[in-house]
Amino acid sequence: MSEFLVSARKYRPTTFDLVVGQKSIVSTLRNAIQNEKIAQAYLFCGPRGVGKTTCARILAKVINDESYDENSLEEFSFNVFELDAASNNKVDDIRNLIEQVRIPPQTGRYKVYIIDEVHMLSTAAFNAFLKTLEEPPKHAIFILATTEKHKILPTILSRCQIFDFNRINIQDIVEHLQIIAEKEGITVDKNALFLIAQKADGGMRDALSMFDQLASFTSGNITYESAVENLNILDYTYYFKVTQCIIESNIYTSLLLFNDILKRGFDGHHFINGLAEHIRNLLVCTDNNTVNLLEVTENAKDQYIQQAKEFTSEQLMNALEICQKADTSYASSKNKRLTIELALMQLCSIKFSNGAEKKNFKIIPPPSVEGIPIKKEEVKTEPKPLVQKEEQPKINTSAPKPETITPKKSFSPNKVGTISINLSHHSETKKVQEPAEVKYGNNEISAEDILSKWHDLLHKIDQEGKLSLHTTLVTHPPIIDKTNILIKINNKAQEEELTSEKSDILGFLRSELNNGTIQLHFEITDEPQDKKAYTPEEKFQKLIEKNPHLQLLKDKFDLEINY
DSSP states (O other), X not given: XXXXXXXXXXXOOSSGGGOOSOHHXXXXXXXXXXXXXXXXXXXEEOSXXXXXXXXXXXXXXXXXXXXXXXXXXXXXXXXXXXXXXXTOOSHHHHHHHHHHHTSOOSXXXXXXXXXXXXXXXXXXXXXXXXXXXXXXXXXXXXXXXXXXXXXXXXXXXXXXXXXXXXXXXXXXXXXXXXXXXXHHXXXXXXXXXXHHHHHHTTOHHHHHHHHHHHHHHHTSEEOHHHHHHHTTOOOHHHHHHHHHHHHHTOHHHHHHHHHHHHHTTOOHHXXXXXXXXXXXXXXXXXXXXXXXXXXXXXXXXXXXXXXXXXXXXHHHHHHHHHHHHHHHHHTTOSXXXXXXXXHHHHHHTHHHHTSOOGGGOOXXXXXXXXXXXXXXOOOOOOOSOOOOOTTOOOOOOSOOOXXXXXXXXXXXXXXXXXXXXXXXXXXXXXOOOOOSSOXXXXXOOOXXXXXXXXXXXXXXXHHTTOHHHHHHHHHSOOEEETTEEEEEESSHHHHHHHHHTHHHHHHHHHHHHTBTTOEEEEEEOOOOOOOOOOSHHHHHHHHHHHOTHHHXXXXXXXXXXXX
């Protein structure tokens, strides 16, 4: 049985030409070597599996070769020393390293020290390393590698040339895997390679590990279905099906699909994040200039473009907001499944809501069951008892003539003048514009009819989000006398608010009751208020009213009011 070597080691780049996805860094290092501008310390930082240690090894060997031939570097491998800072992170380990640095190389010009996972060094070890790193011997070069740059002391960072390695993009990973598949004689579906690259999240080592796993699972014939099954990836076809349910406003099918996903062992949090990514891809496809941002196969790209035509940009933005809200509330939710299901219901109701405010997001009503339509019951706000028969003011009950209101003149920007405020005119009752063209009937109505429609009016105002007006009308029930409605209010501010809404209120009541003689009046009531005690003497007098013995106590002991 031949010894198996994983692809991550077998195909690790040995020259700069084979490094994938780091062109700018490779070009910078090559130019520095050719121009003999080699720094005394380098810091390679970036995510896992993007080529930090690989580039460090290649650089360590190339700088000793005067011919700069990257293909003949084996003789200089003895000048390269690697230290794992994760297991050698103490001060004594760094002191031993400093002692070795003083010895010059036997062959070549430089001794190169590669310290991997350098962020694992203790603070004391970092401080012991500072002086040597700043002024090393001429023959010593340090290459530090880390995945967590933020954990390294600023004093260390200031002594190094810093190279930030990027995540390898999906297309580069796919092309590299195709080359390896050809060398290994493995047949592979390109869609499966895209799945591997997406799950690798920019790390070539992770991609190669999954490639080896699939090659063993399929005996050298990697298909898209086998990749989905073995890597436990939620197939993007599920997201297309869920999105189709959103297009059709089909809540029930979306819930069944989510149930199927849970049965397959996937986490609801993983699903909602994937759905958000899918909706983001649809939003990208709404503009031809951004379609290239999709990192998928051409077949999948065509499906995204076709499905994106069913939405507006506003609907997709609302859908993203729903997914984001479900994502943030998932961890703290006690009923996690319900959190995702509610998000699916809202997503399937996006077109039904038709741009409704998000705080009053509507859920599409269920269809009829067995031919019997389900009646939608309106939720009515139950205010305080509205009919007050006692102490009714005398109101002119004769039907007034329809008011003719002249529309206000519009402001002309060409006419410049001064604006004066007439307080006496402002204190007069304001007239409200009412549509002169609308003519109502003269149906006979009762106080109960007006009350019934008054409930509907309160519900309508609440749905429109006019909370202040709704509170005023609920806390000040109307007094009804035939077709005259009186509302007793407390202050001028409430009067101004009701005056500005008077035309809408009358229009609603007259239209619903088909009676143009309905009138609305406001009256400010001055309710006597108890005088509050502020000074010590006033407070003491209030206490005496409740307990007269306090006065005797004060007089007997000759006490003073001092508090």
